Amino acid sequence: MKTPLRSILVAFTFVGCLAMPQAHAYDASAWQAAQADFQRANAGESGAAAEAAEKFAKLVAAEPGNPLLLAYLGSAESMQGRDATFPWKKMKFAEAGIADLDRALALLKPEHAQAPAGGVSIANEVKVTAASTFLGLPGFFNRAEAGAKLAHELANQPGFATMPERYRNAVLKLTAQAKQ
Template sequence: MSRRHLFLFLAAIKLGVLGAMTAPAASALSTDGMPASPRVVATAATPATDFDQAAATFGRARDGDHAAIAPALAQFTALLQAQPDDPLLRVYAGAATAMQARTTWMPWKKMGHAEDGLAMIDQALARLTPAHATELRRGVPVALETRLTAAGTFLALPAMFHRGERGRRLLEQVQHDPALAATPAAFREAVQRLAAKEAA
């Protein structure tokens, strides 16, 4: 990374807003092949309950509680280990991995967390299939939430990562998807908030 890029990166430590994505289902963090994260022991709870608990932890991390980042990542890592092909779990894992940039002042570590997280998000998007357009997680199609989560992360990144245009395309794709109208109000509000933030 050049000195200029390093300067831009340090000047744009808006990575604190990384992961500010879907309010209703801020969920999944996993790391299949990513840097080691804290291990958690699987509980006897149902997958939906585990998902909800991880989403709640992720929501706290997204809203600025740095102490919640590692637990959220650990919880979603455990979920992804059980379902490695789930793009929604993978996209949240990527978002949480990138969010770790908040927890260090060392530029190379910030960059590493961001790049590792982006790689996972790219993998999640590549794993979407037509079936994910109808598969629901808490009333939201997996494809929609995966794309919105990716969009929110991309749009929060400094320009040096060159993800803004893709983030805008993903957001527009969600906005124009006919399935959006049938999603829970909280998800639709999350889409509107991200769109309003991008338009400001």
Template sequence: MRTLTILTLLFSLWIPATFAESTPYGPEVEEAYRYYLAGTEGDKKATGNAVSMLETLRDEHPEDPLILTLLGGSQTLQGRDAWMPWNKMSLTEDGLAAMGKAQRLLRPEHDEWRFDSLPVSLQVKSLAGITFTQVPDFFGRFEQGYALLLESSQSPLLDEVAPEVHSYIHYYAALAAKQAEEKDRQIQLLQRLAALPVDDDFTTAARDALAEAGE
């Protein structure tokens, strides 16, 4: 069962948190990811630990898009928790830039590698997509994030994983469609999510939204 985590940067973000049984990543990455998840719940010390570990891992594996994505996500958490407005801006921008760079490092093998039960390519795209669409408009990342979420939601790679693993992707794609005022696409995404053979927070939210819209 996937779990729901609230990330409050300048926005709310839900992140699933289970590991695939087989992963090319070692325990250091898994530990850093757990620190990152604790950071999303407001643990500033955990966020600092995540950044420290992920910076070391980034230096050792500079071309790894997952490590860079997790580092970027952790840096945005530091931006969330910073006191000074200029620190909030600079740390958040650094994190978004790292996530953007990670997209350019994706290679075909990342469709095959697994982390947190998903292909690494979809982890990288969906986490960045959620973050980009949820930060304020002045960061200028919405369109890129929306495209990443739509691409992830429509990926044939999802056929290879259990529905509870990818339900969150459709939810955030639908949320971005709502932000973009594309109601027809939003309804289509909600219907796809609601039709998944799983009951979790995301499918429940989709069914409630469709009922409210009279669909």
């Protein structure tokens, strides 16, 4: 993943930690541990992406229909591809991450668009995670257009100006990245 996109995901991960609804089947401490590993992976720490992917995979196993967990798993898997040594492993992880992100986007329902007080909706967090990951992938994956479309959709949604500042900044950085 490109360095500017790492900072976008890191900034947005903090928003996600605050906005995560508590009514889920998985353990909140497991979510926090997975998020901590995800943040370390975004910072480039060796091995952290694998740890994050492993923890998110366990969370997804506990709640397979949760698009947010699946989106973070997909992003962590894509970062494993970034960190892999061998080209075939890079491809394997990136393709698995893309597939999980696509599934997360497909799982979004109208109820995921409801934002908790002071946060952003699950739908928005899934979309910004997917957009960040797609825009950070090498061009031969042909996901930049999908990432740009998601970023522009997020920036043009009603009420965008009243959403949390960290979220708005992350989306605006993505839209600027998409234009390049």
